[in-house]
Amino acid sequence: MTRETRTMADGVGFNTSRRAFLGSTGLAALGAMVGGVLPLSPGGGGIPAAQAQAGGAAAPAAPKGPQYLKFPGKNDRLVVLGERPLVAETPESLLDDDTTPIEKFYIRNNGQIPEETKNPDAWKITIDGEVNNKLEITLGELKSKYKAVTRRMVLECGGNGRAAFSPPARGNQWTNGGAGCAEWTGVPLAEVLKAAGLKKSAVYTAHYAADLHLSGDASKPTLSRGVRIAKAMDPHTMIVWAMNGQPLPNIHGGPVRLIVPGWAGSASQKWLTRITIRDKEHDGPGMTEFSYRTAIKPMIPGDKGDPKNMRILESMPVRSIITSPANGAKFAAGTRELKLRGASWAGDLTVRQVDVSTDFGASWQRANLEKPKNKFDWQRWTATLKMPTDGYFEIWARATDSRGAMQPHLAGFWNPQGYGGNAMHRIAVLVG
Template sequence: MTHTERKAASCENSMQIDRRRFLGTTGLAAFGVTLGISGSGADIPAAYAQGTAPAAAAPKGPQYLKFPGKNEKLILLGDKPLVAETPESLLDDDTTPIEKFFIRNNGQLPEETKTPDAWKITIDGEVNNKIEITIGELKSKYKAVTRRIVLECGGNGRGAFSPPARGNQWSNGGVGCAEWTGVPLADVLKSAGLKPSAKYTAHYAADLHLSGDATKPTISRGVRIEKAMDPNTLIVWGMNGQPLPNIHGGPVRLIVPGWPGSASQKWLTRITIRDKEHDGPGMTEFSYRVPIKPMIPGDKGDPANFRILESMPARSVITSPANGAKFAAGTKELKLRGASWAGDLTVKQIDVSTDFGASWQRAKLEKPKNKYDWQRWTASVKLASDGYFEIWTRATDSKGAMQPHQAGFWNPQGYGGNAMHRIAVLVG
């Protein structure tokens, strides 16, 4: 066999393995739930989907979150720290309800305050006037705004990388779109008076490090001063018309729209303005960074070849029907709904496919309520017969970048993975 033939065979084998993995974990296996098979869909042995003897042990099914006020279908990805994602089918609301909103913590959950309006935030560093202000004073001194904004974990989509990257293996559920109420950070920074040397923010919070060491910040990220001055970057105390829940950073947090959610510091206590790029925990080495030059998947990586992940990539998800849905024999048409977003950009086009990407059909794309809101979409697809179908969706952003078939530009901690979303349905 020539080198070219070996390479082609290797590529074909890789594609077959990837396809079996999809069928075994998110495709045929999901029909277990719909058809009433005991346990989760993932309890069906992958070998059934692969067409081989069912001798291997069944893969472990998803673990579900048990937390007061949260939907019982949220999938638990980790308990130290607490991390849970939202199945795509639970993202079907225009505004994500609090009970369906994903959870991403880095440290220990702080105790809930009984006097939220007395909570104090400090603005210091490269400013003319250091500010110490309570939430109550923020409410009385500044004009509040409410905006519907997508909040997305920087590692959303990480589970699609091969070989696996470090960290929580998110599918597409590290995202939600809530109505946030607060004041523009820019208004407060203007009151503090930024010095010409102001280049970057540094965010600090009240959550305790997992080690229990109170001298260690759990995570301390920041953003370029230009992003901090974006009128949509907010200090918020409200979520969906309610006081910001403790689990989501209450009584006060930052919302930095379009960028990794780690920049939207929860339980905010201080913002220090720096004269250089911030270097706190979560800002250096490979943390929230992506390669400048593409690296070999699985390689160790050189930190000098990495840049900070800022605007998140375009993504589209199918929110209805759910993966694994079963329809009556003779069904000839399926109504689809979904959501899409593209970081600092907008989504200009959504396409769907029912033939594994051989052909594509344009979906109807709705306008966002405001900048950084996600864009809902709908489509109706025809089915020629009964049987098994996969439905794929892809987004194209306002600069023409399209979602890839696979998570590309591998990096050690799996950021920026925005592979197309695929669901499986069975007719008849």
């Protein structure tokens, strides 16, 4: 199978997703291909759909098939999750490259996409607040005054995996496609903050951008998140102007944005215009109530929740995905060996191991895990599976991080906006 193999089920996913295959056009295609065998349970409960529907319960209404993205320079298999603002995720099988191409990189916006600037080097960034010297620096000055570095690092939406929560959580129903790993070129944010001179009172950053609020009110920041000073001073937290060796595309925050690797992508402000250093935790849009927060004490799923019981989402949880074969792939009768490829990452941590299963988790096989190119790069993995017979198989992938935390079967610790959902990725294949 090539890296660009597309199957009838591509982009829909047999993962633990509420956007499940049941009733969709993908199911009709796969049903014809596999002779009516049902795919995974829509609730992500780790049981076959036939068993999940036992007891005479009525079948759920057939959901609509996926809507594919039509956007200049983007792969036409990205799946649209929202149109206002524009949000689109990447099917796992399109994430089979070591470095995610720009055309395959997911899209996440919170406001209106600003027009592309005609003079990128004149773009101005202000550093103010709890600093000794307020800075106003253009992108051209950033490039000339600081030594550029390039690092391959994962950028992941904070809501990645949200679709697996039951009952459904608010927000875009991401499966695993709200992530990508590009090569980012820029300067460490710490170098710029050192030039501004942080005061002893510096506690938190506050990020601001040029995108207009969806309401059209220019006085309202679309999103203004921030990070603790320690994370801002991490040498891997960067102000970047290039992606995969090309000028940063407008849709990805060009001409200049932040990259705060390992943490929710919303902290990596696009179209960056200002960073204000604050003497307390930032309280801008996207920083309060339930926004980008998980529960301190476990909540009853579906409960209203108490903002006082929420903590800020920082390091993202461990995750692994199967990038080849694609979900719904069919293999010739008599095939007794399958080659798997995938990717894994773990926020601020590293991945210790990845295991795969073909028998619903009754037994596991260790995958071959590659070393990252640099910190915050994803770790690619491979495995060779021995197939005992022809038939329908589900392949599960499970990663374990460097502290021993393992991906669960289900998205646990429900919270109102569905953060931290990192259930195992599962695909279905047919042999024969």
